[in-house]
Amino acid sequence: MWYYDCPRIYDIAVVTVSRNSRSSRRRTGSVHPLQRLFSYGKQYHRQIWQAAIASTLNKFFDLAPPVLIGTAVDVVVKQQDSAIARFGIKDIFSQFLVLAAITIVVWVLESVFEYIYKRLWRNLSQQIQHDLRLDAYNHLQKLELAYFEERSTGGLMSILSDDINQLERFLDGGANDIIQVSATILIIGTGFFIVAPNIAWMVMIPMPLIVGGSLLFQKLLQPLYAEVREKVSLLNSRLSNNLSGITTIKSFTAEDYESGRVAADSEAYKRSNAAAIKLSAAFIPLVRMLVLAGFTVFLVFGGMAAINGKISVGTYSVLIFISQLLLWPLTRLGDTFDLYQRAMASTNRVMDLLDTPIAIHPGNINLPIEDVRGEIEFKNVTFAYKDRQPIVHKLSLSIPAGKTIAIVGSTGSGKSTLVKLLLRLYEIHLGQITLDGIDIQKLNLHDLRRCIGLVSQDVFLFHGTVAENIAYGTFAASDREIKMAAKVAEAHEFIRRLPQGYETIVGERGQKLSGGQRQRIAIARAILKDPPIIILDEATSAVDNETEAAIQRSLERITVDRTTIAIAHRLSTIRNADCIYVMEQGKFVESGTHEELLDKQTVYANLWKVQSGIKNQQYI
Structure with missing residues (x-):
């Protein structure tokens, strides 16, 4: 009865999750990526405001020299009737001395605020990218295995590396450019209307068109750069996958085939970039034409206003100069918006990762490792992988503390799945798993995994020394403890013969060692951890008979007085188990010695x- 009911229940759960995911995407999709970034970086708001103020003040003092030039012209032309003379300084030389002093102050302040804003923005970009990368990585570590099974390592690497770097580049330069252009428009526009209100509108004619065009370009560029980020993610995924499988590629002489596939992905990335570049490149020439129109109109009509005496020659020279300072920086908006859109596309991808809900939550019941007896019980446990039929059906299993049980069965029968459920790498759908009578979903997740030592057939060694790999997870272990663990695992002799002994680098994934050597290091790692529960998942399936015998001797020693679960295809390795369970299609079909x-x-x-x-x- 259960076999037919479970898929239906599971499908309902999947539909519910997918609906929640869609609604979550709708919620985040309606929020602008800059707003998502600003909400994430609440702790940086003070630094952002400080950097923005420094950028604005730098631009304010950067715009002052043209005013000083106009004032100097005014002194030359009007002499005792100049603007400075109105403050009681009639001597022309003294007026120039005052101008010189003001110039020095302005240039010094401009330089000071440039130093401040550059330091603030650069440090801010480094701090945010550092924190964002760590937060994203730490969040990834909390996600269930299913999340990683549905995504490529290269795609996730693209988010953690390239996307966050895109955001760093924008904060390092683009954010300051946007603030300074906005400050330029505000300061110069205000000055124009104060000094020459009758002709200020001539310079401001292009502004609505430029701003409106910028917003339109931004809207058009957004989906193009989202596609660019997606294509580079696929390319990174391909490269990462191929580098991991380089031995297979070489052994099947598939170099040309894989070169073609990388070329196709790279070509797709190039095409998506070309589409974005085609649009973004058109922005600057269009802005230049609008700037030219505004500048030309002011050049003619402003000049006539100066001749007719409506404005002074000094004022006209200032206005004609700062009109360029107002309009020409707008031509850089194309590059700034290009950087901005790339950063926003990357921001969405990083924030989507951070918004991924954590399915496996840590429990709140602490269980110190010294208090663990090791009594395990599966009670009517049912589990199915996403979009599949249940692989475990109402399974019950009781393992007394300190006993060794073995689970055998055909491939795909669900043996290794039980290990993943016990470690809470997946959550069960129905039923209960207890450790010493406590539901493992209520147990502190760190305490649960700390008391279990896993020796898998798929041994993963990190790029580092032999000693570092043995001590992985028991990082405070001494050299003596590491060597003792290696001796118990019968690994000490072969380690001693390595070029640098325990300091020998094993290479990525331990590729410099044989399968049997990697397996014995994995056993030494579990021995050093000294857990009350040992799980042996096909621990001797990929080694020769001699290595298997050595491993078997070490396993017999480390399983004494520990709860041991041995999953095996080779029945000779588990014949001495206290109880052997035969598993088929997610159920135990028989058990006994x-x-x-x-x-x-x-x-x-x-x-x-x-x-x-x-x-x-x-049979004997």
Whole structure:
């Protein structure tokens, strides 16, 4: 009955999750990426305001020299009737001395605020990218395995590296450009209307068109750069996958084939960039034409106003100069918006990662490792991988503390899944798993995993020394403890013969070592951890007979007085288990000791017969 009901329940759960995901995407999709970034960086708001104020003051003093030039012209032309003379300084030389002093102050302040804003923005960009990368990585570590199974390593690397770097580049330069252009428009526009209100509108004619065009370009560029980020993610994924599988590529002489696939992904990335570049490149020439129109109109009509005496020659010279300072920086908006849109596309991808809900939450019941007895119980446990039929059906299993049980069965029967459920790498859908009578979903997740030592057939060694890999997870271990663990795992002798002994670099994924050597280092790692529960998941499946015998000797020593779960295809390695469970299609079909199962002459007996080569003989 359960076999037919479970898929229906699971489908309902999947539909519910997908609906929630869609609604979540709708919520985040309606929020601008800059707003999402600003909400994330609440702790940086003070530094952002300080940097923005420094940028604005730098631009204010940067715009002052043209005013000083106009004032100097005014002194030359009007002499005792100049603007400075109105303050009681009639001597012309003294007026120039005052101008010189003001010029020095202005240039010094401009330089000071340039130093301040550059330091603030650059430090801010470094701090945000550092914190964002760590937050994104730490969030990734909390996500369930299913998330990683549905995504490529290269794609995730693209988010953690390239996307965050795009954001850093924008904060390092683009943010300041936007603030300074805005400050330029505000300061000069205000000055124009104060000094020459009758002709100020001539310079301001292009402004609405430029601003409106910028917003339009931004809207058009947004989906193009979103596609660019997606294409570079696919390209990074391809490259990462191929570098990991370089041995397979070489052994199947597939270099040309993989070169073609990388070229296709790179070509797609190039095309998506070309589409964005085609649009963004048109922005600057259009802005230049609008700037030219505004400047030309003011050049003619402003000049006539000066001749007719409506404005002074000094004022006209200032206005004609700062009109260029107002309009020409707008031509850089194309590059700034290009950088901005790339950063916003990357921001969305990083924030989407941070917004991914954590399915496996840490429990709140602490269980110190010294208090763990190791009694494990599965109670009517049911589990299915996403979009699949249940792989475990109402399974119950009781493992007494300190005992060794073995689980055997055909590939895909669900053996390794039980290990993942016990470690809470996935959450069960129905039922309960307890450790010492406590529901593992209520146990502190760190305490749960700390008390379990996993030795898997898929050994992963990190790029580093042999000693570092043995001490992984027990980072405070001494050299003596590391060597003792290696001796128990029967790894000390081969490690001693390595070029640098325990300081030998094993290479990425331990590629400089043989499979058996990697396996023994993994066992030494578990021994050093000294957990009350040991899980052996096909720990000897990929080694030769001699290595298997060595590993088996070390396993017999480390499983004493520990709760041990051994998953194996080779029945000879688990014949001494206290109880052996035979698993098929997510259920236990029989159980007992090795001798009891042979006497039944059913599934286990047939497996033993095949592996031992016994034909038509009494099982012994």
